[in-house]
Amino acid sequence: MTTAKPNAVRHAFKRLRKKIREVRARVNRRLTNAKVIAVTGSSGKTTTVALLAHILSEKGSVRSQFVANQFRDAVHTLRRLRRRDAFVVLEQGTEAPGQLPKAAELIKPDIAIVTLVAIEHCTAFRTIEAVAEEKASFVRTLPVNGRAILNFDDPHCRAMAEMTRAKCVFFGVEGGEYRATDLNLSSDGTLDFVLHSRHGRMPLRTQLLGKHNWLSVTAAVTCALELGVSADTIAEKVASFSAVHGRMSVYSVNGRKFILDTEKAPYHSIGLPLETLRTIAATKKRFILGQISDYRGNSDRKYRDTYQAAAKVADEVCFVGARAHKAHAPRHDVETGKFRAFASMEALARHLTDTAQEGEVILLKSARNLHLERLMLDAVEPVRCWANECGKKTSCFECGLFGAAFDEHEGRSRSRRR
Structure with missing residues (x-):
């Protein structure tokens, strides 16, 4: 009788744990009463999710996931759902065709937000049409009583309205039910603008740098208004929100x-x-x-x-x-x-x-x-880790070892894990 090699056993155990986590995530998603919101797009996802979670925290417990935006991260978030959670806001990105349809089938969003479509991961997608096809995954999986929140200014986003029977709401500068106007930057680069909708004229002052942030702010505010958050509450939460680390x-x-x-x-x-x-x-x-x-x-x-x-x-x-x-x-x-x-x-x-x-x-x-x-x-403070490319995906803030030379990290990392 032969004994399985230790590595084979270890890999089999990892696959089993991965499967169990995914099953737990699917069960939690099916049982939760929380409103599940999925955000995708080629830019602006992270700020949209972070700001929307910040706003919705006034209405109830929010479980959010951003920056880390792959399928495994969605599994991790859904596994940790609790009964008290009123909202789940997830960022989802892709590196290759087929990843977002898989994530959409797991998440089954009640609301899908698509910020914009641009060419990305060129080797995998080749064309902007292929990117748009991938990003539309969450819109396609919406239930009839769901809602798609789409960028009116982007023709690829606008076309996604034809892919669902759910209600579609548009935001933009050029048009849409929610329209951003009077975009202005202060001397320190922070953005303020006015949002027009059926809810009236809403002046918004932010701490975010750059006019391009109208996109994330408008997407988040549009969703919050559609969910019944008051305009005054939204304006206060927008004004108190600061940029996600590493995003301007x-x-x-x-x-x-x-x-x-x-x-x-x-x-x-x-x-x-x-x-x-x-x-x-x-x-x-x-x-x-x-x-x-x-x-x-x-x-x-x-x-x-x-x-x-x-x-x-x-x-x-x-x-x-x-x-x-x-x-x-x-x-x-x-x-x-x-x-x-x-x-x-x-x-x-x-x-x-x-x-x-x-x-x-x-x-x-x-x-x-x-x-x-x-x-x-x-x-x-003095930095001693100056490797041009260390291979770590986390930022130096998360790693925390920038005060030590790169060749000293391995021992310190092991010690920290222990």
Whole structure:
């Protein structure tokens, strides 16, 4: 009689535990009386979910899930449902075709919100039509008495209304039942605007940076109004909501302002943080770019175009990492210090320390793998972990080991787990 190899037994046990968790999630979803809201889209999901959960907390217990947005995260959230939960708000993203239909079949939302459709995960999806097909999964699974909340300004979102018998509600700038107007940025970049609907004229003041945040705020407010939250309560909750970490979140350190946009950097929206930086008053503006993601074609052109756009806004533009040379900055910009390229994060950190200027604004933009947040952390306390790409998906705030050299992490991680 042969004995199964230890690894095979371990893997079988993991598969069994995974299956049990999924079954528990399905049972909880079937038994819950909570209103289940699923949010998807190519941008704005995280802020929409976080803000909507913040608003709905005035009406009852809210269980929310954002940033982590895969199928396993939905399983994790649904497994933890409690009888007292009145609302469940989940962010769901995708990296390949078929992931969202699977999540939609598990979540079975009462309300589906789609923020917008743009080309992302180009290798997997190839076309924007394929992305739209995937994002429509939650709309298709809505019950007849459900509700789809869709971006009127995006034709791909608007077309999703034909895919469901549920009630469809539109929001947008160009049209829809809920229309955002008078978008305005203050001198520090924060957004305020007016929302018009059957509920009347609603002025909204936010702590969020950039006009592009009208999308997330309007989507969340539209859903809250549809669920019966009062306009006064919504306005108060919107005004008290601060940005999710790494999504244009602001940190003041010794008279300098760091703006972290370090969770993702899709090429289709790279200009939005730059437009925000343009409107902010500062003694000096710096734009720091790590890695751009989600684009088709030659990467050199994407980095070059991004540099040209940044050079019109910032006093200094720094590219860091293996792609820094792709800026193709003019010789004059290099000689005058308008453009600076850094092979390592540590070298850039030293430069920022040596040239620190009170009243300056530093915008950090990159996909999360480079962990640009270390540049801000180093202004607070010395950072010793300067690996350009450590392989960890969590931010340095969650990891907490930035004060130790990268080669010392393994032992410390094991100790912390124990």
